[in-house]
Amino acid sequence: MPYIMKNPVIIPLAAALLSACTAAPQPAEPCDSRATAETRALYANMFRSAERGVMFGHQDDALYGHSWSYERGRSDVRECCGDYPAVFGWEIGCLELGAERSLDGVPFDEMVHLLCEASDRGAVNTVSWHVSNPQTGGSSWDCRTTAAVASILPGGEHHALYCAWLDRLAGFFASLRRAGGEPAPVLFRPFHEHTSTGFWWGEAQCTPDEFRRLWRFTVEYLRYEKGIHNLLYVYSPDLFRDAEHYMERYPGDEWVDVLGMDAYHRPGEWDFIEGCRRMLSDLQRLGREHRKPVAFTETGLEGVADAEWWTGTLLPAIADFGLSYVLVWRNAHDRPSHFFGPWRGHASEEDFRRFASNSRQPILFEGDLKDMYE
Ligand code: BMA
Numbered sequence: 278m279p280y281i282m283k284n285p286v287i288i289p290l291a292a293a294l295l296s297a298c299t300a301a302p303q304p305a306e307p308c309d310s311r312a313t314a315e316t317r318a319l320y321a322n323m324f325r326s327a328e329r330g331v332m333f334g335h336q337d338d339a340l341y342g343h344s345w346s347y348e349r350g351r352s353d354v355r356e357c358c359g360d361y362p363a364v365f366g367w368e369i370g371c372l373e374l375g376a377e378r379s380l381d382g383v384p385f386d387e388m389v390h391l392l393c394e395a396s397d398r399g400a401v402n403t404v405s406w407h408v409s410n411p412q413t414g415g416s417s418w419d420c421r422t423t424a425a426v427a428s429i430l431p432g433g434e435h436h437a438l439y440c441a442w443l444d445r446l447a448g449f450f451a452s453l454r455r456a457g458g459e460p461a462p463v464l465f466r467p468f469h470e471h472t473s474t475g476f477w478w479g480e481a482q483c484t485p486d487e488f489r490r491l492w493r494f495t496v497e498y499l500r501y502e503k504g505i506h507n508l509l510y511v512y513s514p515d516l517f518r519d520a521e522h523y524m525e526r527y528p529g530d531e532w533v534d535v536l537g538m539d540a541y542h543r544p545g546e547w548d549f550i551e552g553c554r555r556m557l558s559d560l561q562r563l564g565r566e567h568r569k570p571v572a573f574t575e576t577g578l579e580g581v582a583d584a585e586w587w588t589g590t591l592l593p594a595i596a597d598f599g600l601s602y603v604l605v606w607r608n609a610h611d612r613p614s615h616f617f618g619p620w621r622g623h624a625s626e627e628d629f630r631r632f633a634s635n636s637r638q639p640i641l642f643e644g645d646l647k648d649m650y651e
Pocket residue numbers: 368370380381407606607
């Protein structure tokens with residue numbers, strides 16, 4: 278008889294050790310312990326779909342495209358490759374002011390309608406927020422002062438105003454309903470690109486501590502004060518030097534669900550492929566350490582001046598990092614050269630199809646998704 282069979286203490290100990298070694302790791306949970314069932318399912322499915330491929334996302338895809346606007350059912354991406362993007366990006370700047378249209382002129386009621394439709398079809402939605410400057414009344418890009426963040430933290434001069442803005446956001450998020458009536462889950466990506474100098478919440482405009490407090494207050498207020506539980510929070514700095522720089526203003530694992538990054542291809546400014554691979558490899562490692570999905574939350578080459586950009590540049594930049602999604606920015610309908618996605622008739626259309634169907638790094642579109650909400 279083996280020795281352990283004689284020892285009543287060792288038997289359970291050995292069994293516990295064995296099961297600890299063989300048990301599958303518990304699936305990671307959203308940081309909101311009260312996240313809705315569909316939000317939890319989306320989170321779990323983001324890990325699973327990343328094993329099959331990278332979801333393709335496009336900002337404002339359902340609202341308008343290059344030279345058309347507000348024609349329900351249309352999509353520049355679908356017109357090029359036969360399927361909708363897997364991830365739809367939406368922008369809510371100016372919602373905080375109580376406006377009926379976003380800073381890009383998009384009627385919020387149309388956005389709500391199309392976002393819910395995308396959710397019902399099984400696609401993923403992500404929302405960015407180019408929030409106005411609470412101190413000056415200017416736009417997100419108004420960096421005249423360095424005290425805007427401090428001014429909206431608890432005790433600050435504009436704190437009450439900021440809470441009123443969040444009340445409006447909460448109303449918007451609560452109004453997003455799937456066909457069955459349950460809240461539509463959203464990947465919310467506030468205070469993006471803070472490592473650039475472009476926005477009033479950027480690293481030149483506030484201290485790391487102020488940034489973290491702003492993030493935590495925002496999440497806390499929406500979650501506990503307003504009872505919003507259909508959000509997954511996405512952290513998305515702009516270019517970063519190394520993992521330490523990436524994490525410098527990280528609010529903490531209990532306030533972030535997805536590790537993202539934004540990086541645009543600006544020829545002549547930096548080596549896009551090499552730089553992306555360096556940053557995405559840091560991101561992949563951080564994602565494993567923190568048990569968070571990783572995503573390339575904004576990218577693109579404005580005007581896509583290279584007919585083989587999709588397979589020649591984007592694909593080698595993003596392949597093999599286990600990304601959950603990559604999202605290219607909008608195709609403005611009213612600024613002919615301000616586009617980042619494909620559109621029918623553009624010189625890169627054929628290459629986009631090659632990108633969409635390449636076998637080196639599978640790219641997922643809406644029709645490739647298994648039900649993300651179950
Ligand atoms: C920027 C540009 C702007 C737009 C903003 C918010 O990158 O596309 O025209 O207002 O995003 O969507």
